[in-house]
Amino acid sequence: MRSHEAGALHAEGYGGPPLYLPYPDDVMALLPQLWPDSVARDDDGRLTVAGLDVVSLAREFGTPAYVLDEGDFRARARAFRDDFAAPFETVCGGADVYYAGKAFLCTSVATWVAEEGLSLDVCSGGELAVARRAGFPAERIGFHGNNKSLDEIRAALDYGVGRIVVDSFVEIERVAEMAAELGVVAPVMIRVTVGVEAHTHEFIATGHEDQKFGFSLTGGQALSAARAVLAHDSLDLRGLHSHIGSQIFDTGGFEMSARRLVGLHALIAEELGHHSPEIDLGGGFGMAYTSQHTPMSPAELGEQLADIVGREFKALQQRTTSPEPSLVPRVSIEPGRAIVGPSTFTLYEVGTVKPVELGDHHSRAYVSVDGGMSDNVRPALYEADYSCTLANRSSEAAPMLSRVVGKHCESGDIVVQDEWLPEDTGPGDLIAVPGTGAYCRALSSQYNHTPRPPVLAVRDGEARVIVRRETIDDLLALDVGGS
Incomplete structure (x- = not known):
């Protein structure tokens, strides 16, 4: 790990992408080894799984959501x-x-x-x-x-x-x-x-x-x-x-x-x-x-x-x-x-995008989504790395180095440490994070009193809820205090 006597932010090379993440020829390309076999993109660039596009899944079931390819x-x-x-x-x-x-x-x-x-x-x-x-x-x-x-x-x-x-x-x-x-x-x-x-x-x-x-x-x-x-x-x-x-x-x-x-x-x-x-x-x-x-x-x-x-x-x-x-x-x-693990991805909606200048000609966009460490604590717990992709449309914009972060009140609330996303990624876009089937829902929490996402099973063009989304009523049901 790089270090500097004045702190990590001053280390030589800080802010650039990791060695395993070169500048992409096509920021919309999918690495097959990261996704279920049925995942692809349709003619509009929308991510599809088992014949269903994620825009329709988000509209029907909401986000965030775990999507499991049965x-x-x-x-x-x-x-x-x-x-x-x-x-x-x-x-x-x-x-x-x-x-x-x-x-x-x-x-x-x-x-x-x-x-x-x-x-x-x-x-x-x-x-x-x-x-x-x-x-x-x-x-x-x-x-x-x-x-x-x-x-x-x-x-x-x-x-x-x-x-x-x-x-x-x-x-x-x-x-x-x-x-x-x-x-x-x-x-x-x-x-x-x-x-x-x-x-x-x-x-x-x-x-x-x-x-x-x-x-x-x-x-x-x-x-x-x-x-x-x-x-x-x-x-x-x-x-x-x-x-x-x-x-x-x-x-x-x-x-x-x-x-x-x-x-x-x-x-x-x-x-x-x-x-x-x-x-x-x-x-x-x-x-x-x-x-x-x-x-x-x-x-x-x-x-x-x-x-x-x-x-x-x-x-x-x-x-x-x-x-x-x-x-x-x-x-x-x-x-x-x-x-x-590889059979599932998590679907999020982008809320804000914040560009940050890091010095030494480096910059990073902080892409905030509507989930975070409550639905995937592994990056905070194990320093686990994840990938992600823009999921709801195509884009010809240049790649920007991005960090996908959650909505929780923690600076360590990071979903994807480093990834290239299109520069025009913005509020309302959908982001899909692959490889979240193992230890994400199992380790999930209600941190900041955040209801946990549902698990959707998809197969042959159909989707169904196999674990429903928690609600505020679920959170309050365990609270026996009050007047």
Whole structure:
């Protein structure tokens, strides 16, 4: 990061675009990797999705709004399902794909996930309640979390979820006692901290030692956790789970992660006599938010991860007599944001445009929209980069370096840090920000008492609301004070 003793504003080169954002030949061009497959422009330059133009969507449903392409979502879900099943078939009989409920979940999405044959990962009682309301098959649900309440554990056992991922010795006892009380056997997986540091933001890296999740391999803690689970008749040790982070663009980190997980699996079999039927490699695969991001395809990820796991078990079998080929555990993965993230964009209306001179021949336009950090906090939370485009018309104006900002009373209320927009962008125009399906609605807030936007599902020329817009009455309904 550039710095200067008088402050960042005085640093050499301050105010120019980032290196990944060159001056565009066509400011209206769309980068295909950032948008759902059905997004295009019509003859008037209006952005269209699944055959619908965004001007009509804004007129009918208002702005801001999350626009989710159902066909694109389903296609990405099927791609992960099929492109992992095939290469893992010869390794361990196939692979199970868990959709990340925390990325974005509502009853419609849970239904799509079930219909496309994926499993579902939830990490709160609320997410589980959504799954139950949608009638999601209980045996295909995994329940995560580092501090599950007794009510959440009871709800998970009552519904019969396929696995509870235990995260501490306290939780092992808690789940065991609740299962015994209910007269059931709880299927559990042990979350293992594999000591692999993913190359991602520190807040979404979860495989290194110094963080809140999981049992460490160091000092035999994870092996002790397995021993503790096996000591309870009310617990069924289904296997091991790891997760090294999120927004990951290569499989390098999974080499060591898989090796350590497979080694622990073998150690549990050798020392404790238990052959777990599952291993979860996690995932957290990356997606493209801007031109600087180059995610791998599901097919590439599936082939490479299957090769990694196959090699690790083959090497293990050469070193020992265990595990037998028939006892190689089935693998599951968690794509994270990579399914819903690229399937959605947010549609805003421009309120004001303010040019700012930055010195050193640089200037920037501050384009204020009718949303902001209440509907997308990731730029403020993770310094996340986004792209955007003028969405309601064509323009032949020259590109201007722009910063899209929200309406909230915070200087850090930035939606898009740097992007080229036409110089004639002005009040009333529509701006579309791609890649907002994951962790935007899920992390949204009512900051400044701002009602949250709706989620619109579009498919085959039709749009419907799957999460309605909040209203002022919704905000006031929780306020029990007053006269």
